[in-house]
Amino acid sequence: MKNIVFIKRIFSFFTVFLIMVMYVQFPVKSAGDTEEINFQELADQIGYLVNEARTQAGLNPVYMVPYLNEVATARCRECLTDFSHDRHYLGLKDPAKGIYYKFSDMFDENFPWLAGKENIANTMRTAEATFNQWKNSPQHWANILDPQVTHLGVGVVYEPDSRPPSASEPEGYATAHWYWTQIFIKADDDPYYAREYLGWTCFDEKGNVAFEGQYMPEMYQVKPTECGDLNGDGVIDSFDLVILRQYLTKQTTLNPLQVEAADVMYDGVVSYSDLGILRGFILGKYDSLPVRLW
Ligand code: CA
Numbered sequence: 001m002k003n004i005v006f007i008k009r010i011f012s013f014f015t016v017f018l019i020m021v022m023y024v025q026f027p028v029k030s031a032g033d034t035e036e037i038n039f040q041e042l043a044d045q046i047g048y049l050v051n052e053a054r055t056q057a058g059l060n061p062v063y064m065v066p067y068l069n070e071v072a073t074a075r076c077r078e079c080l081t082d083f084s085h086d087r088h089y090l091g092l093k094d095p096a097k098g099i100y101y102k103f104s105d106m107f108d109e110n111f112p113w114l115a116g117k118e119n120i121a122n123t124m125r126t127a128e129a130t131f132n133q134w135k136n137s138p139q140h141w142a143n144i145l146d147p148q149v150t151h152l153g154v155g156v157v158y159e160p161d162s163r164p165p166s167a168s169e170p171e172g173y174a175t176a177h178w179y180w181t182q183i184f185i186k187a188d189d190d191p192y193y194a195r196e197y198l199g200w201t202c203f204d205e206k207g208n209v210a211f212e213g214q215y216m217p218e219m220y221q222v223k224p225t226e227c228g229d230l231n232g233d234g235v236i237d238s239f240d241l242v243i244l245r246q247y248l249t250k251q252t253t254l255n256p257l258q259v260e261a262a263d264v265m266y267d268g269v270v271s272y273s274d275l276g277i278l279r280g281f282i283l284g285k286y287d288s289l290p291v292r293l294w
């Protein structure tokens with residue numbers, strides 16, 4: 001049996017070199033290369049921080065909704081030219097209300113919601129820093145800790161071609177590079193009322209309003225299952241070895257959970273010694289990870 005495992009590991013070890021070129025590199029949050037920024041992970045990190053704060057305050061966590069993420073991202077793009085809750089750029093006011101269009105006017109006609117709030121921010125390039133901007137603003141913080149909101153969408157946009165405002169464009173254009181939007185909605189007020197009187201059709205098995213694809217956000221998309229499993233797929237194999245090599249040669253970054261899982265020699269740092277240990281484990285030299293050499 002052990003021979004079979006050994007052969008599988010050997011096979012895995014060699015086949016990886018054939019597919020390395022196709023391997024999708026982990027995203028790097030570099031402001032200089034937009035293609036490598038994982039915007040969805042940044043958005044989810046905002047959602048995770050929201051729920052962490054809400055849990056600490058004794059409130060229910062909110063679900064993130066893919067559709068609301070799309071709307072929030074569209075609002076970020078609008079903020080590139082008009083950083084405001086009022087959508088002045090449309091040059092129109094809602095004829096019925098006599099006020100400028102808001103984020104909620106972007107919702108599809110059939111999208112069910114009872115109330116909504118929007119937080120926008122710019123400049124900061126990490127979720128934590130942006131979240132702290134909102135935390136330090138009482139009005140934004142009140143939205144994050146509103147007991148009534150149930151669902152959230154987050155958008156993140158990075159505009160590398162920012163330039164300073166000009167005389168002809170006093171509003172400026174994308175001078176802050178990074179734009180962030182949160183859209184909170186209250187949707188779960190009274191499922192019976194929603195079903196019987198509002199005609200909503202999106203409910204989960206418990207009868208609560210549930211939007212398509214809604215999810216609880218995680219801080220990191222990749223979560224190692226054990227020491228050595230850097231890509232979080234539940235097995236320790238050559239794919240993990242490739243990631244560790246890329247990390248050591250600064251071709252990729254790892255999240256803090258991955259860094260912890262990469263320290264397979266368990267000496268508190270990630271180094272080429274860990275690469276050797278991980279390779280040894282894959283080749284059957286060690287039975288388990290981490291390996292303590294003293
Ligand atoms: Ca793995």
Ligand code: CA
Pocket residue numbers: 262263264265266267268269270271273274
């Ligand atoms: Ca180590």
